[in-house]
Amino acid sequence: MDGGIGVRLVNYTRKPLETVTWAALISYWDGWETEAFDRITRKDVELHLPRVLGYGHESILEHAVLTFAIEGCSRVCTHQLVRHRLASYTQQSQRYITLNPSDVEETFVIPESVKEKPELYEKWKRLMKSAIELYEETYRAGVHQEDARFILPQAVRTKIVVTMNLRELKHFLGLRACERAQWEIRKVAWKMLEEIAKNEELRPIIKWARLGPRCVQLGYCPEGELMPPGCWKRTREKWKALAGSKPEV
Numbered sequence: 001m002d003g004g005i006g007v008r009l010v011n012y013t014r015k016p017l018e019t020v021t022w023a024a025l026i027s028y029w030d031g032w033e034t035e036a037f038d039r040i041t042r043k044d045v046e047l048h049l050p051r052v053l054g055y056g057h058e059s060i061l062e063h064a065v066l067t068f069a070i071e072g073c074s075r076v077c078t079h080q081l082v083r084h085r086l087a088s089y090t091q092q093s094q095r096y097i098t099l100n101p102s103d104v105e106e107t108f109v110i111p112e113s114v115k116e117k118p119e120l121y122e123k124w125k126r127l128m129k130s131a132i133e134l135y136e137e138t139y140r141a142g143v144h145q146e147d148a149r150f151i152l153p154q155a156v157r158t159k160i161v162v163t164m165n166l167r168e169l170k171h172f173l174g175l176r177a178c179e180r181a182q183w184e185i186r187k188v189a190w191k192m193l194e195e196i197a198k199n200e201e202l203r204p205i206i207k208w209a210r211l212g213p214r215c216v217q218l219g220y221c222p223e224g225e226l227m228p229p230g231c232w233k234r235t236r237e238k239w240k241a242l243a244g245s246k247p248e249v
């Protein structure tokens with residue numbers, strides 16, 4: 001857990017890259033048949049998939065889905081995540097939670113920029129502690145949790161399960177692994193990418209589909225004039241270290 005935020009790839013389509021390759025071959029291969037799926041080898045995947053993706057035929061990526069568990073991030077973060085519409089989500093309900101007023105940081109995400117200012121940080125913690133206490137007082141007074149939760153700041157930690165196909169994941173990472181994205185959703189995006197990189201079966205798709213921020217995908221930054229100095233180099237180096245290769249663009 002990093003700052004209390006954890007991301008884990010919990011499940012994905014069986015034989016994901018074989019599935020995508022087999023689907024792609026229906027377009028090009030006259031001898032294609034249903035049973036060919038069982039015969040597809042890693043060598044076939046390596047032979048066909050990078051080439052087809054290189055043509056920009058990305059719809060095939062929709063045949064593999066990945067499911068991630070994300071916990072400890074704020075509702076600020078999940079609100080940004082769920083704006084991505086081509087995905088499935090299940091989130092912890094705030095109707096059945098218990099909060100701990102003795103440990104504010106267990107309940108809320110407090111940004112580092114606030115922690116760097118000790119007086120402000122103390123004020124934040126006091127306010128958050130009061131919010132939990134008032135939440136509990138409201139609940140004890142007989143008000144249902146579904147109404148008591150209105151008092152909680154959006155910094156409250158949450159848990160969410162997200163399932164995305166590889167094409168939408170690429171779109172999501174393009175926008176959210178970028179330095180333009182807010183730090184918490186960016187942290188989640190990179191952790192998702194790290195989870196894929198740790199997985200031998202999935203790892204090659206990072207390079208072949210250029211799963212990463214838009215500068216890696218496109219070879220240029222569409223928001224260049226808005227970006228902080230050094231971002232281009234920094235981001236691409238970070239991606240390279242993770243993917244184990246240079247973006248070939």
Ligand SMILES: Cc1cc2nc3c(=O)[nH]c(=O)nc-3n(C[C@H](O)[C@H](O)[C@H](O)COP(=O)(O)OP(=O)(O)OC[C@H]3O[C@@H](n4cnc5c(N)ncnc54)[C@H](O)[C@@H]3O)c2cc1C
Nearest residue numbers: 080082083084085086087168171172175176178180181182
């Ligand atoms: C740096 C940054 C700042 C942002 N700031 C704001 C902000 O100030 N206010 C705000 O409201 N949002 C903001 N957003 C969110 C942003 O506007 C999008 O809602 C979010 O990134 C989801 O992306 P999306 O709509 O491209 O794609 P997704 O919902 O992930 O969909 C993927 C793609 O599918 C297609 N698609 C999906 N649904 C439709 C549809 N109904 N019709 C046609 N095509 C569709 C589009 O091609 C889309 O790009 C911000 C995002 C970023 C990255």
